[in-house]
Amino acid sequence: MAVVNELSKKEPGRTRVVIIGAGFGGLAAARRLAEKPNVDVIIIDQRNHHLFQPLLYQVATAGLDPSQIAVPIRAVFASKEHVEVHLARVDRVDLAEAVVEGDSGKRLPFDYLILACGAQHSYAGHDWExxxxxxxxxxxxxxxxxxxxxxxxxxxxxxxxVEQQALLTFVVAGGGPTGVELAGAIADIGRTVLVKDFRRINPADARVILVHSGPRILPAYSERLSKHGQKDLEQLGVEVRVNQRVNDIDERGVVIGEERVEARTVFWAAGVEADQLTRTLGVETDHSGRVRVNKDLSVPGYGRVFVIGDAAYLEVDGHAVPGLAPAAMQEGRAAADNVLSSIAGRPTKAFRYLDKGTMATIGKRKAVASVFGLEFTGFVAWVAWLFVHILLLAGFRNRISVFFDWSWSYLFSRRGARLITSSQWRTTADLARPPDKPADLARPPDKPRASERTDGVQRPA
Ligand SMILES: Cc1cc2nc3c(=O)[nH]c(=O)nc-3n(C[C@H](O)[C@H](O)[C@H](O)COP(=O)(O)OP(=O)(O)OC[C@H]3O[C@@H](n4cnc5c(N)ncnc54)[C@H](O)[C@@H]3O)c2cc1C
Known part of the structure; x- marks a missing residue:
């Protein structure tokens, strides 16, 4: 933030718009403002890249490399003279003084602020991260x-x-789109990709459990689509448990409802809340920390401050605007337009949300989709999902490389990004391993080689 203060000298006659967060909402707002005369845009993000979160589960399951779904924020605005990008975390916003405060304690004044800091995971008070x-x-x-x-x-x-089975048991908490996509992809990678690579275990035997506290997974979708989603997951071998909660997690496993399940790997997709920054504003938020904004996306009492995307709570026509990328982008553009109207002395406009639909993929060839009120399932939905996601990816190079990687993976059941890169050579299972029990690489005499197995799984001899 020190850098921001020194470099961002405000020139007379120019309006400074500070945007916190270059996710879907912030990027859309900045693009809208970038060409406007007399407006200086300052983007502050704690990361140097914009991330296409809808494909993050592909990174998590070795389908794509992180660089394929991210673009440097600086590169997006390289040709925009009046856009500055700063890598910093904003810790506090002082609405009365109209300044943002950075992680080094330095302050940056603004004329207008667009807060687009998104959401983070919520563990409902548990220390499970x-x-x-x-x-x-x-x-x-x-x-x-x-x-x-x-x-x-x-x-x-x-x-x-017994330990081997616990290592091959994966629990995903949360049956929204992220949990469903993750569970489906884990089951899929075990059955179609890794199955060829191991000799002593059969990765197709991996047990994947998806736990959802509500009566049906994909609750934001119609009942028909969520039933389809569950059926597709079960066909992939995923155990779907609805009306059950993950009540405890430790290094060795989880407690689902009352049942203890030994699982050395657990992933969390069971709840989000707005970034902590929203709580520093001192304005009304909902139970997830989202700022309750006016119809024009401004903060009540502060007409020059707008909150958008996952950090905002707004109802349009009696329905809350969903936490989706298209909603954040639409809000970003609307907030930018309202900033320009306000600068020009015109009244701001109420935000209108155009619901284009939503989709979630299940494994390699299936999806559920609701597009402009029409519902699709199976392969057709998956093809629609594929094209929408390739089209929306930021960066032409990313689109081409993702298209080729997916075609390769589809045709040959290969996943190229299967690298274990961290030097921290530990899993939660290692925390549970007794210190005197080293991993033994010798094959037990009574265990057949994979090529000798009689379970019908074809592997190389
Ligand atoms: C795994 C996953 C899958 C998803 N799949 C889909 C999907 O298929 N379809 C769909 O429509 N939506 C999907 N979503 C939801 C969608 O990604 C979000 O709704 C969207 O990203 C919200 O945009 P945003 O701009 O509000 O926040 P984000 O895109 O999250 O961006 C917030 C930005 O703010 C920055 N930031 C946060 N706090 C600070 C701070 N204090 N200081 C500086 N910078 C800060 C962050 O680094 C980030 O760059 C998915 C989300 C996830 C996590």
Whole structure:
């Protein structure tokens, strides 16, 4: 933030718009403002890249590399003279003084503020983040990939069949789109990709349990689509448990309802809340920390401050605007237009949400989709999902490389990004391993080689 203060000298006659967060909402707002005369845009983000979160589960399950779903924010605005990008975390917003305060305590004044800081995982007060990572950032995607691949590696080295089964048991908490996509992809990677690579374990035997506290998974979808989603997951071998909660997590497993399940790998997709920054505003928020904004997306009492995307709560026509990328983008553009209207002395406009629909993919060839009120399932929905996601990806290079990687993976059941890159060679299972019990690489005499198995799974001899 020190850099921001020194470099961002405000020129007379120009309006400074500060945007916190270059996710879907912030980026859309900045693009709208970038060409306007007499407006200086300052984007502050704690990361140097914009991340396409809808494909993050593909990073987590080794389908894509993180760089394929991210673009440097600086590169997006390289040709926009009046857009500055700063890598910093904003810790506090002082609405009365119209300044933002950065992680080094420095302050940056603004004329207008667009707060687009998104959401983060909520563990409902539990200290489970280390035990069950969520999926929101590229770092988390890489961490989930690491744990997932390591669990199979550990299982291959394990002699004790009980421990081996626990290593091959994966629990995903939360049956929204992220949990469904993650659980489906884990089951899929075990059955179609890893199955060829291991000799002592059969990755197709991996047990994947999806736990959802409500009566049906994908609750934001119609009952028909959520039933389809459940059926498709079950066909992939995922155990779907509805009306059940993850009540406890430790290094060795989870408690689902009253039942203890030994599972060395647990992932969290069971709740989000707005970034902590919203709580520093001192204005009304909902139970998830989202700022209750006016119809024009401004903060009550502060007409020059707008909150958008996952950080905002607004009802349009009696329905809350959903936490989806298109909603954040539409709000970003609307907030930018309202900033320009306000600068020009015109009245601001109420935000109108155009619901284009929503979709979730299940495994390699299926999806459920609701598009402009029409519902699709199975392969047709999956093809629609594929094209929408490739089209929406930021960056032409990313679109091409994702298209080729997916075609390759579809045709040959290969996943190229199966790297375990962290030097931290530990899984939650390692925390549970007794210190005197080293991983034994010797094959137990009574265990057949994979090529000798009689379970029908074809593997190389
Ligand atoms: C795994 C996953 C899958 C998803 N799948 C879909 C999907 O298929 N379809 C769909 O429509 N939506 C999907 N979503 C939801 C969608 O990604 C969000 O609704 C959307 O990203 C919200 O946009 P936003 O701009 O509000 O926040 P974000 O895109 O989350 O961006 C917030 C930005 O703010 C920055 N930031 C946060 N706090 C600070 C701070 N204090 N200081 C500086 N910078 C800060 C962050 O680094 C980030 O860049 C998915 C989300 C996830 C996590």
């Amino acid at each position: 280390g035990l069950a990572p969520g999926l929101k950032t590229s770092e988390q995607g890489i961490e989930i990939r690491r744990r997932l691949l390591l669990a199979f590696e550990r299982a291959e080295n394990e002699l004790d069949p």
